[in-house]
Amino acid sequence: MANAQAKHEDTEVYTPVPKVVTPGKTFADAPSDAIQLFNGKNLDQWVSTEDRTKPANWTVDGDILTVKKGTGNIETKQSFSNYQLHVEWRIPTNITGSDQARGNSGVFLASLGKGDAGYELQVLDSYNNATYVNGMAGSIYKQFIPLANAAKKPGEWQTYDVVWIAPTFNTDGSVQTPARATVFFNGVLVQNDVALTGPTLYIGKPSYKPHGPAPIKLQAHGDKSEPISYRNIWVREL
Secondary structure: OOOOOOOHHHHOOOOOOOOOOOOOOOOOOOOOOOEEEEOOOOOOOEEEOOOOOOEOOOEEEOOEEEOOOOOOOEEEOOOEOOEEEEEEEEOOOOOOOOOOOOOOEEEEEEEOOOOOOEEEEEEOOOOOOOOOHHHOOOOEOOOEOOOOOOOOOOOOEEEEEEEEEOOEEOOOOOEEEOOEEEEEEOOEEEEEEEEOOOOOOOOOOOOOOOOOOEOOEEOOOOOOOOOOEEEEEEEEEO
8 A cells, every 4th residue: 555645756866967978979979978999090099918018000091990910909098997888890891711710800898918818709700601609709709609690791890889897806806796798789789788707718717817997908810811990999988
């Protein structure tokens, strides 16, 4: 039975007032509170993963950033905890190779050091290219199979929209809350708030070690296929 003394005002909240954010003209455009990580002009927001004192050495041409193979991975100067990320990427039309050696790259949602240390959202040509399903485009590499294959054919721009919640740790180093990721691939939900079991490992089972805020990293994979490109990368801290 309803409380006769209850008033509608009892369940109405007026503070704190959410901040005003002006959205972009389209979902691809950065909203007003976003940090533009790649603006189509330079790599001022990026450094070499192998030596963070050195600038990123990939190729910028027009508004496009292309992997320069042999120069190593690049990562953001700034570190992040929880965020919303937008990344656009393209497999070249002249792509060759098969399986994992066909347009391989990766977006590391948190870089934990040199090489491929961190948590990887796989980038790969998954348009009519068979591979292990926890290593295809849209997978959290070696951990979570995408809910759908939303890949476009080579030559077309593709989009990842990600919500990343960083792991937290107790004072003794144990996991308090695991990392979580939600991923839309070309507008299709492919990872639905998955709880990661640790950073990415190529061989073996992942496990956590305590860490704090971390850069976002892009991978220059060592396969022999033609290099892929990125554009319009922005992030909103949560």
